[in-house]
Amino acid sequence: MLMRLSILLLVLSGLANLGFAAWDPSWWMVPAAFAGWYVADMLSGMVHMLMDYYPARLGVGLDRIYFYQGSRESDEYQGLFRASMKRLNPFERLVYDFKNHHPRPHALGRRTMLRQIGSTIVAGSLPISLLLNAACLIWPVPGWFMAGTLSLLIGGTFAQYFHGTLHREQNPWIVGAMRRVGLLMTPAAHQLHHDTLRRDFATNCGWSNNLLNPVFRFVHQRGWLTDKGLEPQG
Ligand SMILES: [Zn+2]
Ligand SMILES: [Zn+2]
Structure with a gap:
């Protein structure tokens, strides 16, 4: 219910932002939209890098479900999975999801689209879009800025779906x-x-x-991100 409401609000708020953008059209909207798409891509990469290497929570059995040998359809695995997930907050679940996606x-x-993008909407897209609505009501925000931010919002919202x-x-x-046309990458590139x-x-x-x-090589060489974080430890 809360999720449906958030999506409805996001759509309405996004349409309002589109309306504000249309108020001040210019050719600068085109490069701005590409820049927004670029920044969304960069955010997807930065979050992914951090989640891959950030150590998963210890002591809640994440190593057991990650390295589970038997059938993942079995009652035993399902029980272990639910018990572990219940003890994680949304951020910790995301950290686990990224690691788990490497072997599987x-x-x-x-996953359904909602499961993929729900937390991004609640924690990021909706508040940012509402703030943008508020900014447009207070100041004369230029159309090119709206185009860039909308492009960023769309790319950011759908990042996990993509x-x-x-x-x-x-x-x-x-x-x-x-x-x-190159607006999304191919499976071969990924x-x-x-x-x-x-x-x-x-x-x-x-x-x-x-x-x-090169950013990754730098932080990895410095030991700020270490390979130990790639898999859940006991
Ligand atoms: Zn990865
Ligand atoms: Zn992948």
Whole structure:
């Protein structure tokens, strides 16, 4: 219920922002929208990098479910999974989800869109979109700024969904169309991340990977992110 309300609010608030943008049209909207799309891609990469290497919570059995050998359909596994998840906050669940998606990438692709983007909407997109509404009511916000921010909001909101589409065979036509024009990355390009877990963390269009790859090498060499964080420890 709360989630449905949040989505409805986000759609209404987004439409209002679109209306504010249309009030002040200019050619600057085009580069601004591309810049917003780039920043959304970079955010997807930065969050992904952090979640992959940030240590999962200890002492709640995450190592047991991560390394579970038997069937994941079994009652035993399902019970262990639910017991562990119950003890995690949404951030810790996200940290686990990112690690779990490396050995089992299709698990992410199987999730419903709501499960993929729900927490992003509640914690990020909705408050930012509402703040933008408020800003437009108080100040004359330029149309190009609105175009850039809307593009960023759309890319940010759907980031985990876009990542999921990279691990699924069947996707809506728009995903294929956006891949063809380069607005979304291809599964082959994303495979570079899964091959090493040390590069190409951005999962929207991948434009920012050239910038983020040296950033990762730097923080990894410094030991700020260590390989121990990649898998849940006991
Ligand atoms: Zn990863
Ligand atoms: Zn992936």
